[in-house]
Amino acid sequence: MPVITRPIITEIADLKRLYRRRVPRMFYDYTESGSWSEQTFRDNCRDFDLIRLRQRVAVDLTDRSTRGTMIGQDVMMPVALAPVGMTGMQHADGERKAARAAERFGVPFTLSTMSINSIEEVAEVTTKPFWFQLYVMRDEDYVRRLIGRAKAAGCSALVITLDLQILGQRHRDLKNGLSAPPRLTPRMLADLATRWRWGIGMLGAKRRNFGNIVGHVTGVSDPAQLVAWTAEQFDPALDWGKVARLMEMWGGKVILKGILDPQDARRAAELGADAIIVSNHGGRQLDGALSSIRALAPILDAVGDRTEVHLDSGIRSGQDVLKALAMGAKGTFIGRAFVYGLGAMGESGVTCALKVIRRELDLTMALCGERDIAALGRHNLLIPEDFEGRWQPA
DSSP states (O other): OOOOOOOOOOSHHHHHHHHHHHSOHHHHHHHSOOSTTOHHHHHHHHHHHHSEEOOOOSOOOOSOBOOEEETTEEESSSEEEOOOTTHHHHSTTHHHHHHHHHHHHTOOBEEOTTOSSOHHHHHHTOSSOOEEEEEOBSOHHHHHHHHHHHHHTTOOEEEEEOSOSSOOOOHHHHHHTOOSSOOOOHHHHHHHHTOHHHHHHHHTOSOSSOTTTTTTSTTOOSHHHHHHHHHHHBOTTOOHHHHHHHHHHHOSEEEEEEEOSHHHHHHHHHHTOSEEEEOOGGGTSSTTOOOHHHHHHHHHHHHTTSSEEEEOSSOOSHHHHHHHHHTTOSEEEESHHHHHHHHHHTHHHHHHHHHHHHHHHHHHHHHTTOSBGGGOOGGGEEOOTTSSSOOOOO
16 A cells, blocks of 8 residues: 655745646746746845845844734734735635635735635635735726725725736736636646646635626626736726825725835825835736845835835745845735645645744744844845945936
8 A cells, every 4th residue: 555645844945846736837837937038036036045144143042933013913923925816726715725824823814806716705714804905997986896895894904006007928828828717728638637636626616717806897707708808907097196096995004015116115105005015016017127125225215114114026935034024124925935835735735834934934033143023133134235225217
């Protein structure tokens, strides 16, 4: 009788390897790619690696804590699950499972507008408020109703994404014919033959299309109509005036996502955003833009203490989290890191990813001579001289 061994997971890369084996190529490529040449996608991780850590010794390291707050919410560590579209295609009912894992672990979960499970379906399986991410669409009535649904579900923060007025060109998605649910082409069927776990799970999924759109938009009732509607709906006219109106419509805590320029950061702070997220959309929008970690310091200088500054794009470990916090961010977001866990092992995989990151964060903090995450600062880092300050407009 064959012996079945369970994989030993010690780092996010282990989850990524399992994820690649278990999820159809179309959805793996959707996660693990960027726009155009993917330069920014690669730089997001590479630039974290350029920052070195300052080791300290002979420090009392008892009673360590990674606990903190993000926009006033107590968190097990300053890490939130980022809004990721089509998470329910990575694993059956993926958003519900990721939200439940985040709640049980003690970190925020952010539901994407482009989720498979709807706002209401995620609310069914959670007992605490989650955050909702809004893509601003041309259909203003739909946007108003979407915000109303998020309020009714008890969402405690609205995350408005500012860097997707126009969809960046992602070569792999176009070549794969990305859709939800996927079209059953010969190529897709051949891929599914080797990923039977995924297929069996999807047969029992609560939903396999975009739950926040289908049934909530007039004339959108099948995948073909959905693709056409979505392609036309991202709002190229989004400006700061419209952002202000959306914030007023929401009336609660707002996080503005997609900030890479100090001037934009100042404008967001002037509008009264509770937080901004320094983000290049994971390298999926403007290829050739700065990595988020390089853009962080000038933005911190620009806003001071007028708003919390969070960071996403490129975080794959607890060490990356520590570097972002030590450079001045008050919170971080992980996207791909939790998706790897979800696709590999479902809800338990998301929990595993969070445990790995927290363990790495705690251990690295200790070896840097710190007991409390609130004490982290630039004194814990060795930053290359040319890392900051030279990225000015021509």
